[in-house]
Amino acid sequence: VCFVPGGLDCSISFVSHVLGKVCVHGRQKEILGVLVPRLTDLTKSDCIWQRICWRLVECVPDRWMEAVVLGFVQRAPGADVLSRLLGNLVVKNKKAQFVVTQKMLLLQYGHTTAVLQNLLGYLSLDSLRRTLLLRVLQELLETWSSSSALKHSPAEQQLYISKAILICLSHLKEPEIESCRQELLTSMMEGVKCHLDSSLPKLRHLGMVVAESISLKINTEGPVLKFEYEEDNETRELKSLLVQTPSFYFVPSLPDDDRSEKAGAALPLVPDGNEKSHTAAPVILDEESDAELDSDDDLIPYDMSQDKELKIKAPVYIRDCIEVLTGSRSEDLDKWEATVRALESLVRKNPAATREVSVELAKILLHLEEKTCIEGFVELRQRAQVAVLTTDPIPVAKYLTSQFYSLNYSLRQRMDILDVLVLAAQELSCPKFLGKTKHSGAQKPCIQLLPGSDSSKGWRKIVDERIKSKTRRFGVIQSHVELASHPNEFNSVAGYFFFPLIQHFDRPLTTFDLLGEDHLVLGKLVHTLAILMYLAVNTVAVTAMGKALLEFVWALRFHTDSYVRQGLLSCISSLLLSVPTEQILADMTEELLETQSWLGDVMEKDPDEDCRRLALQNLLLMENLKKKLEAVSS
Numbered sequence: 001v002c003f004v005p006g007g008l009d010c011s012i013s014f015v016s017h018v019l020g021k022v023c024v025h026g027r028q029k030e031i032l033g034v035l036v037p038r039l040t041d042l043t044k045s046d047c048i049w050q051r052i053c054w055r056l057v058e059c060v061p062d063r064w065m066e067a068v069v070l071g072f073v074q075r076a077p078g079a080d081v082l083s084r085l086l087g088n089l090v091v092k093n094k095k096a097q098f099v100v101t102q103k104m105l106l107l108q109y110g111h112t113t114a115v116l117q118n119l120l121g122y123l124s125l126d127s128l129r130r131t132l133l134l135r136v137l138q139e140l141l142e143t144w145s146s147s148s149a150l151k152h153s154p155a156e157q158q159l160y161i162s163k164a165i166l167i168c169l170s171h172l173k174e175p176e177i178e179s180c181r182q183e184l185l186t187s188m189m190e191g192v193k194c195h196l197d198s199s200l201p202k203l204r205h206l207g208m209v210v211a212e213s214i215s216l217k218i219n220t221e222g223p224v225l226k227f228e229y230e231e232d233n234e235t236r237e238l239k240s241l242l243v244q245t246p247s248f249y250f251v252p253s254l255p256d257d258d259r260s261e262k263a264g265a266a267l268p269l270v271p272d273g274n275e276k277s278h279t280a281a282p283v284i285l286d287e288e289s290d291a292e293l294d295s296d297d298d299l300i301p302y303d304m305s306q307d308k309e310l311k312i313k314a315p316v317y318i319r320d321c322i323e324v325l326t327g328s329r330s331e332d333l334d335k336w337e338a339t340v341r342a343l344e345s346l347v348r349k350n351p352a353a354t355r356e357v358s359v360e361l362a363k364i365l366l367h368l369e370e371k372t373c374i375e376g377f378v379e380l381r382q383r384a385q386v387a388v389l390t391t392d393p394i395p396v397a398k399y400l401t402s403q404f405y406s407l408n409y410s411l412r413q414r415m416d417i418l419d420v421l422v423l424a425a426q427e428l429s430c431p432k433f434l435g436k437t438k439h440s441g442a443q444k445p446c447i448q449l450l451p452g453s454d455s456s457k458g459w460r461k462i463v464d465e466r467i468k469s470k471t472r473r474f475g476v477i478q479s480h481v482e483l484a485s486h487p488n489e490f491n492s493v494a495g496y497f498f499f500p501l502i503q504h505f506d507r508p509l510t511t512f513d514l515l516g517e518d519h520l521v522l523g524k525l526v527h528t529l530a531i532l533m534y535l536a537v538n539t540v541a542v543t544a545m546g547k548a549l550l551e552f553v554w555a556l557r558f559h560t561d562s563y564v565r566q567g568l569l570s571c572i573s574s575l576l577l578s579v580p581t582e583q584i585l586a587d588m589t590e591e592l593l594e595t596q597s598w599l600g601d602v603m604e605k606d607p608d609e610d611c612r613r614l615a616l617q618n619l620l621l622m623e624n625l626k627k628k629l630e631a632v633s634s
Helices: 013-024 028-042 047-058 062-075 079-086 094-107 113-124 127-144 147-152 155-171 174-179 181-196 201-218 233-240 259-265 272-278 287-291 318-326 330-349 351-356 358-367 377-391 393-404 411-429 438-443 455-469 494-503 519-535 542-556 562-578 581-587 589-605 609-633
Strands: none
Touching: 013 028, 013 047, 013 062, 028 047, 028 062, 028 079, 047 062, 047 079, 062 079, 062 094, 062 113, 079 113, 094 113, 094 127, 094 155, 113 127, 113 155, 127 155, 127 181, 147 181, 155 201, 155 233, 174 181, 181 201, 201 233, 318 330, 318 351, 318 358, 330 351, 330 377, 351 358, 351 377, 358 377, 358 393, 358 411, 377 393, 377 411, 393 411, 393 494, 411 494, 411 519, 494 519, 494 542, 519 542, 519 562, 542 562, 542 581, 542 589, 562 589, 562 609, 581 589, 581 609, 589 609
């Protein structure tokens, strides 16, 4: 920065043009890394330099304004400094206003939290700019509460918008909150509904946190909205944004190497006098409080050291278990609990007796509700259901798959059916090693689908392992241990697990509509079909299953829910990995060509990152099939 001697008038438009030209050609870091710290020092106490700086950015041509404004916002060490450097640029220049209030908040989502705090803090530091802050908050809430935006934007953008909303709320004053209280309440109700309807836990948590924060702001004296969820680092960071950080304590990332020294120097110091506030004050009890103490404290307690807990003997026959589980007498609760704990092992030890009442027992377990506070009840019931299904697969699988599309079942029960089918198929398809029983195989399944778990994560893991096993690596010697062979018990029953689930997905019921509002269960169903397809490798029905699954995927390929689309892409992976190459090339060539075109579109245009990754993975698998075909033809 040069000085003009003699008080002569001059124009800095040439400097503004140079600044804009340099920034738009990607040299923001080099020029603003030097210019911003220098201007920060000069404008601290000199109003003339503030006017020079304002004029510098105002004279930048509109075609270069975005690069300059973005560079200043990213490198200013605080909102107050940014306010000194830019002044009311967003009020005077329409291009700068669009960049600050629209592009950086609604069209982009890669900026850090520090940049967001700089940007929104800058809007809040002047009365002329506060009207823009309120307008920005309104537009952010409209986007946050839009179900269409939630479906067609990535989760990272939803997190970015949520952070911006919370920072805006932290800058609102009480009169401003009072003036827009009804709008905030309406947006909160619409937004929390569409977020809770999402199949992705991350989006549901975002909706809960933002709704709680809005409720806390608009209901300062009355009851506030409160959800139950597990707090993690992301949740705690979001809640911390609602508390406004003093600008002289806030130091974002600096371009120089001494950023750690400056950040450490800006930390507030706690005066020594505050240490006294942590000392506990002496508690003085009134004489009347002594009289209110319970006089029973003087009684001598009973000696219970020799007491022994009475152990309830669990039933030893399957039919006795059925009688206990269906009984309604309250005095049998201890026996009911013992029965629930022992049922799985009893079923596995008595397969013949279980087959006589397998369907009845499966029905009881499907409708079984917790009567006592038994630890791990859901897992105990699920393991018992898996034991019954693996002991008598065909009739029990027919019953469970028929009940999945029946009336008068909750969504939780329908998803329980899918979990049980997957775990049982996993156990039937896995080889039984010498020295291990079926019981040990059920306790540690390779695919864990307990309630609340994300099946797609386990699915991706096993697909990656399968791809790794099919990859040839030269120069690496690996020792392979031969495992004891065992017939695949899932071979003869795979169709009973798979085909009934895929038949009636497009037939809505009174209380169950997979293609409508029950898309969470549809996503679970799609992931279940993908896993069943993967487990059916080398079975007789695998080709027919692959054809049916490809038609199913093609019918739902444009579904708006990202969790469902992830499952559909997983179905394609399982088909390519399980169906023999010869059968794929002979029976599904045209369908796969259309699928390849669809996968290309997903890889390029899908807003969900996991969907794009799965599409790329499927295209690589198809490329391997093409190479095999060329090798065979040659």
